[in-house]
Amino acid sequence: MMHRRVVVGLLSILALLLVAGATVRAHELRPGFLELRETAPGVYRLLWKSPAGGESPIHVVPILPRDCRLITGGQQQLTPGAPVVRGTLECPGSIQGRTIEIDGLASTTVDVLVRVHHAGGRLESHVLKPIDPQVTLGAATTGWQRALGYLRLGIEHILLGVDHLLFVLGLLLIVGGRWMLFKTISSFTVAHSITLAIATLGYASAPLLPLNAAIALSILFLGPEIVRKRQGGTSLTIAQPWLVAFAFGLLHGFGFASGLTTMGLPQAEIPMALLLFNVGVEIGQVGFVGLILALERSFRTLEIRWPRFAEALPAYVVGSLGAYWTIQRTVVLLGALR
Amino acid sequence: MKGSTPVARRLAVCGLATVCGVLVPGRAEAHLVTTGLGPVYDGISHVLMSPDDLVPILAMSLLAGLNGVRASRMTLFSLTLAWLAAGAAGFFFGHTVLPLAVTSASFLIVGGLTAADRRLAPAVVTGLAVAVGLLHGWMNGAAIAETGRSALGLVGIAATVFVCVSLVSALVTVPRAAWWRIAVRVAGSWVAAIGLLMIGWAVRGR
Numbered sequence: 142m143m144h145r146r147v148v149v150g151l152l153s154i155l156a157l158l159l160v161a162g163a164t165v166r167a168h169e170l171r172p173g174f175l176e177l178r179e180t181a182p183g184v185y186r187l188l189w190k191s192p193a194g195g196e197s198p199i200h201v202v203p204i205l206p207r208d209c210r211l212i213t214g215g216q217q218q219l220t221p222g223a224p225v226v227r228g229t230l231e232c233p234g235s236i237q238g239r240t241i242e243i244d245g246l247a248s249t250t251v252d253v254l255v256r257v258h259h260a261g262g263r264l265e266s267h268v269l270k271p272i273d274p275q276v277t278l279g280a281a282t283t284g285w286q287r288a289l290g291y292l293r294l295g296i297e298h299i300l301l302g303v304d305h306l307l308f309v310l311g312l313l314l315i316v317g318g319r320w321m322l323f324k325t326i327s328s329f330t331v332a333h334s335i336t337l338a339i340a341t342l343g344y345a346s347a348p349l350l351p352l353n354a355a356i357a358l359s360i361l362f363l364g365p366e367i368v369r370k371r372q373g374g375t376s377l378t379i380a381q382p383w384l385v386a387f388a389f390g391l392l393h394g395f396g397f398a399s400g401l402t403t404m405g406l407p408q409a410e411i412p413m414a415l416l417l418f419n420v421g422v423e424i425g426q427v428g429f430v431g432l433i434l435a436l437e438r439s440f441r442t443l444e445i446r447w448p449r450f451a452e453a454l455p456a457y458v459v460g461s462l463g464a465y466w467t468i469q470r471t472v473v474l475l476g477a478l479r
Numbered sequence: 480m481k482g483s484t485p486v487a488r489r490l491a492v493c494g495l496a497t498v499c500g501v502l503v504p505g506r507a508e509a510h511l512v513t514t515g516l517g518p519v520y521d522g523i524s525h526v527l528m529s530p531d532d533l534v535p536i537l538a539m540s541l542l543a544g545l546n547g548v549r550a551s552r553m554t555l556f557s558l559t560l561a562w563l564a565a566g567a568a569g570f571f572f573g574h575t576v577l578p579l580a581v582t583s584a585s586f587l588i589v590g591g592l593t594a595a596d597r598r599l600a601p602a603v604v605t606g607l608a609v610a611v612g613l614l615h616g617w618m619n620g621a622a623i624a625e626t627g628r629s630a631l632g633l634v635g636i637a638a639t640v641f642v643c644v645s646l647v648s649a650l651v652t653v654p655r656a657a658w659w660r661i662a663v664r665v666a667g668s669w670v671a672a673i674g675l676l677m678i679g680w681a682v683r684g685r
Contacts, residue, residue: 439645443652444548
């Protein structure tokens with residue numbers, strides 16, 4: 142238990158460094174979506190959903206092939222979660238073999254999903270990343286390729302969601318015993334899967350800014366609980382951490398859903414996307430928990446004795462980061478309401 | 480070399496080859512990884528996907544593990560801190576010209592010592608760890624500066640070094656069947672062989 146705290150402490154310090162560096166923002170990954178649907182030879186209905194939400198605006202713009210032109214101006218509308226542009230695009234001949242680029246993507250950490258529905262039913266789909274923000278159209282993509290894309294999206298979402306990871310770390314600090322650990326992580330998984338599905342299928346939604354503030358609050362909530370546990374105290378969270386994990390897991394699931402819902406998935410593809418995105422999230426989460434446990438065991442093997450302050454650090458780092466994010470996101474929320 | 484064991488003699492030959500190899504001048508090349516997930520993940524991925532950094536880390540972990548818990552513990556912190564400190568120095572003082580085969584020295588020495596399975600004092604293992612950390616950390620830092628990337632990549636690199644060393648050295652430290660130690664030594668010999676190959680390529684490329 143002591144070693145686990147220390148492991149988590151070190152990782153928490155890393156998280157603190159990341160936050161101090163201001164380069165890792167929780168929920169950075171809110172993918173954009175560009176869809177072109179061929180309605181007549183060389184004519185495409187365009188839909189562009191810009192990545193949006195969270196703590197900072199993301200400025201990326203699609204650069205369409207040079208000889209293509211918008212024959213109806215881009216009609217911009219604001220929808221919850223993302224500004225949307227619709228229009229009609231005309232490309233002499235065909236769009237096949239032409240290049241689409243997302244300008245500004247290289248300086249972000251978001252992805253953009255590009256999907257082209259060709260006449261005759263052929264579909265191609267590409268995930269553009271900061272490392273490679275352009276694609277030459279032409280090759281049809283298989284279901285497998287699209288499935289892998291969603292899986293990767295899920296893994297990336299959890300890895301970039303430092304707040305989610307910190308919440309899991311907080312749970313690890315409170316939980317004692319393997320069975321309780323299994324129960325707690327499982328209940329967190331079940332809970333966030335429920336709300337991820339509900340939100341992605343469109344049955345319910347949570348406004349992004351209050352949601353992010355609430356997620357930060359869940360991390361802040363764990364800070365004092367970890368301290369209480371260290372001091373030998375007890376509470377509902379310490380006695381039944383799985384209950385708290387389930388309750389807050391429902392919140393975090395809406396957060397995960399933001400990675401999918403802002404993309405405006407085609408109706409037919411939602412079940413597959415939902416399943417694989419969630420599997421990706423679980424792979425990332427289980428990998429993270431596994432790494433923490435492996436490190437804990439290694440520290441025990443290497444007989445590392447930590448100074449007392451190092452044992453207290455994790456709780457305060459989790460609490461401090463939770464407080465920092467709560468204040469930051471509340472300010473953003475209040476700014477948006479004004 | 481009178482009275483020396485065959486292993487020691489081989490090590491001496493390897494050492495001589497290393498000295499010859501590292502005299503070959505050339506620029507340190509930066510093979511930095513871009514994940515699109517930000518500088519910290521770039522740093523993590525760089526270590527995991529760059530054999531010229533990952534192999535010495537693993538070899539150092541194997542050597543430390545063979546030399547017991549105390550050596551492993553000291554290696555864990557000294558290698559990580561040396562890597563981070565040298566990385567920061569390399570980043571701020573940037574631009575370095577290092578011999579082309581410089582990384583092969585750590586491959587050859589650490590790999591050779593692992594293969595030899597000689598009992599070393601924890602201080603010696605720690606000294607080696609510091610040397611490896613300083614060498615590779617400096618190169619990482621300089622490469623990050625030269626490519627205009629964020630210094631936060633060093634945090635990812637150092638964190639990965641720490642995690643790799645703690646996991647691998649703990650795995651080796653735990654007493655197991657006799658074949659386990661042999662397997663570790665074989666791994667060390669492979670690392671040394673790779674080092675020799677790298678020196679060969681460096682010399683041939685003159």
